[in-house]
Amino acid sequence: MSMKSLLILYSYHHKNTEAVARVLARVLGAKIVAPREVDPAELASYDLVGFGAGIDSGKHYKPVLDLADKLPSVEGKKAVIFSTCGAPAFIVTEGFIRGNHAALRAKLEAKGYTIVGEFGCPGFNTNMFLRYFGGLNKKRPNAEDLGRAEVFAQSLVQKMS
Numbered sequence: 001m002s003m004k005s006l007l008i009l010y011s012y013h014h015k016n017t018e019a020v021a022r023v024l025a026r027v028l029g030a031k032i033v034a035p036r037e038v039d040p041a042e043l044a045s046y047d048l049v050g051f052g053a054g055i056d057s058g059k060h061y062k063p064v065l066d067l068a069d070k071l072p073s074v075e076g077k078k079a080v081i082f083s084t085c086g087a088p089a090f091i092v093t094e095g096f097i098r099g100n101h102a103a104l105r106a107k108l109e110a111k112g113y114t115i116v117g118e119f120g121c122p123g124f125n126t127n128m129f130l131r132y133f134g135g136l137n138k139k140r141p142n143a144e145d146l147g148r149a150e151v152f153a154q155s156l157v158q159k160m161s
């Protein structure tokens with residue numbers, strides 16, 4: 001039986017995280033929904049739930065964090081966390097990404113989810129003063145970022161089978 005997965009996405013600044021979500025969705029055969037479209041009780045029917053957004057003030061966008069607060073407790077459910085962030089690409093290391101994910105990870109783990117993978121990459125950022133300088137991380141996520149997202153998704157398929 002194939003696994004059933006759902007991606008919950010909030011992406012608005014430049015739809016950077018949406019580009020990542022589309023790759024994950026294609027590989028996982030997942031549907032993408034917005035936080036406000038989610039019926040928390042319905043999540044129990046999925047084998048894997050992904051939570052993704054851009055990063056604001058070092059955390060996922062608020063609609064995703066708020067949804068995590070509203071979720072019922074689960075047992076033995078698997079989740080993945082993904083994001084794009086606008087920090088200069090050279091500082092977007094694994095550790096930096098995990099830091100951005102910490103708030104959402106804590107909320108999901110408190111609800112009983114096991115986090116089976118995390119993915120992050122730089123995203124084009126024209127927030128505040130940056131727009132006067134043409135923005136940071138132009139054209140990110142790029143083909144290489146999306147290629148890494150694809151490899152990440154394939155590793156999830158293997159992990160779940």
Ligand SMILES: Cc1cc2nc3c(=O)[nH]c(=O)nc-3n(C[C@H](O)[C@H](O)[C@H](O)COP(=O)(O)O)c2cc1C
Nearest residue numbers: 011012013014015016017054055057058086087123
């Ligand atoms: C209001 C706002 C706040 C942001 N705060 C941060 C931040 O704290 N750290 C960071 O690395 N990027 C920050 N960014 C940049 C976004 O996280 C980045 O551009 C991301 O790729 C946007 O994703 P999206 O296009 O999916 O919305 C911020 C962007 C906006 C619009």
